[in-house]
Amino acid sequence: MTDLPASAQIIVVGGGIVGCSVAYHLAKRGVETLLLERHQLSSGSTWHAAGLIGQLRTNANITKLLGYSVELYDRLEEETGYATGWRRNGGLRLACNADRWIEVKRQATSARSFGLEMQLLSAKEAQALWPLMNVDDVIGAAFLPTDGQANPSDITQALAKGARLAGAKLVEGVAVTDFIIENDRVRGVVTNRGAVACEKLVLCAGLWTQPLAARAGVAVPLSAVHHQYLVTEKINGVTSDLPTLRDPDRLTYYKEEVGGLVMGGYEPNPVPWSSGTVPEDFAFRLLEDDWDHFEPIMDLALGRVPALAEAGVKQMINGLESFTPD
Numbered sequence: 001m002t003d004l005p006a007s008a009q010i011i012v013v014g015g016g017i018v019g020c021s022v023a024y025h026l027a028k029r030g031v032e033t034l035l036l037e038r039h040q041l042s043s044g045s046t047w048h049a050a051g052l053i054g055q056l057r058t059n060a061n062i063t064k065l066l067g068y069s070v071e072l073y074d075r076l077e078e079e080t081g082y083a084t085g086w087r088r089n090g091g092l093r094l095a096c097n098a099d100r101w102i103e104v105k106r107q108a109t110s111a112r113s114f115g116l117e118m119q120l121l122s123a124k125e126a127q128a129l130w131p132l133m134n135v136d137d138v139i140g141a142a143f144l145p146t147d148g149q150a151n152p153s154d155i156t157q158a159l160a161k162g163a164r165l166a167g168a169k170l171v172e173g174v175a176v177t178d179f180i181i182e183n184d185r186v187r188g189v190v191t192n193r194g195a196v197a198c199e200k201l202v203l204c205a206g207l208w209t210q211p212l213a214a215r216a217g218v219a220v221p222l223s224a225v226h227h228q229y230l231v232t233e234k235i236n237g238v239t240s241d242l243p244t245l246r247d248p249d250r251l252t253y254y255k256e257e258v259g260g261l262v263m264g265g266y267e268p269n270p271v272p273w274s275s276g277t278v279p280e281d282f283a284f285r286l287l288e289d290d291w292d293h294f295e296p297i298m299d300l301a302l303g304r305v306p307a308l309a310e311a312g313v314k315q316m317i318n319g320l321e322s323f324t325p326d
């Protein structure tokens with residue numbers, strides 16, 4: 001069993017992709033960092049994430065941050081010796097109405113302003129990059145050649161390795177159960193293996209951040225919501241260099257996986273987790289497939305990628321993800 005230190009300058013709670021990234025960046029800055037993970041690294045939402053990495057967002061600061069992530073993923077494998085599955089296949093984002101096209105063009109302007117290479121394409125040009133798609137309703141598309149895809153668990157392990165190489169301590173099997181608070185400041189954490197003092201604390205507990213933060217009197221507006229994607233068998237014409245595809249007007253996204261497609265979608269009526277706090281032992285776990293709820297997403301996807309109608313479904317993934325209420 002790994003020893004727990006008596007103190008650390010900064011304690012990070014949670015060993016998903018966010019916690020491991022925070023630990024990596026703190027350690028690189030020379031901060032004495034301790035990461036505590038209740039189960040195993042990546043066992044929360046991270047292990048089943050689809051792995052699309054797109055930089056274009058409506059918020060310019062988030063786009064900038066995602067641009068930095070891509071730079072990091074370009075070098076992370078070489079730096080740590082841990083394979084991340086990162087592939088710069090590029091990413092397409094479709095616009096199927098005039099408002100969306102205006103939004104995409106605005107995003108292109110802001111993306112270019114901080115150096116992201118971004119091309120605006122006609123529907124036919126987009127189809128040349130993604131031949132399986134029907135473009136009857138497409139007005140135009142944005143293409144970011146530096147977008148890509150990766151294996152989220154492997155990125156997490158690579159970040160963890162990089163953090164350790166830079167001096168951070170990451171300990172699995174340690175649950176933070178409470179905080180030591182003095183004069184309205186967190187001075188340490190209580191764990192199932194004793195107390196550890198700290199100067200600062202970073203909560204990266206994903207689905208469990210809201211109830212944990214509440215113990216310190218902090219309201220974090222996050223709710224757990226079901227999210228599904230399916231993985232198909234091989235489909236003719238799906239190649240390993242296929243760009244990721246986002247189709248916001250049809251609420252869907254796609255990426256290549258082992259010659260087939262990952263296809264998921266964000267329903268306008270998502271299913272919330274409704275049984276109170278997500279159980280502490282919800283590690284490496286999925287929810288039951290919910291095909292009825294997925295059907296409208298599937299219908300929208302069939303309009304875009306008719307080949308899905310004939311494709312065998314290898315697996316449906318229904319996982320929990322935390323969202324802000326808005």
Ligand SMILES: Cc1cc2nc3c(=O)[nH]c(=O)nc-3n(C[C@H](O)[C@H](O)[C@H](O)COP(=O)(O)OP(=O)(O)OC[C@H]3O[C@@H](n4cnc5c(N)ncnc54)[C@H](O)[C@@H]3O)c2cc1C
Pocket residue numbers: 013014015016017018019036037038039040041042043044045046047048049050051052053174175176177204205206207208209212227228229283317318319320321
């Ligand atoms: C089906 C699905 C597909 C997705 N696809 C994508 C995608 O393609 N691209 C994308 O960017 N995002 C995607 N996401 C979202 C992505 O998975 C999450 O945003 C991300 O994994 C969240 O990481 P995290 O580190 O915040 O949380 P988590 O991975 O949940 O990590 C939190 C960790 O904290 C630990 N923990 C909790 N409480 C405590 C405690 N008290 N003490 C110690 N440890 C504790 C947990 O055990 C857990 O390991 C997807 C999500 C789902 C559900």
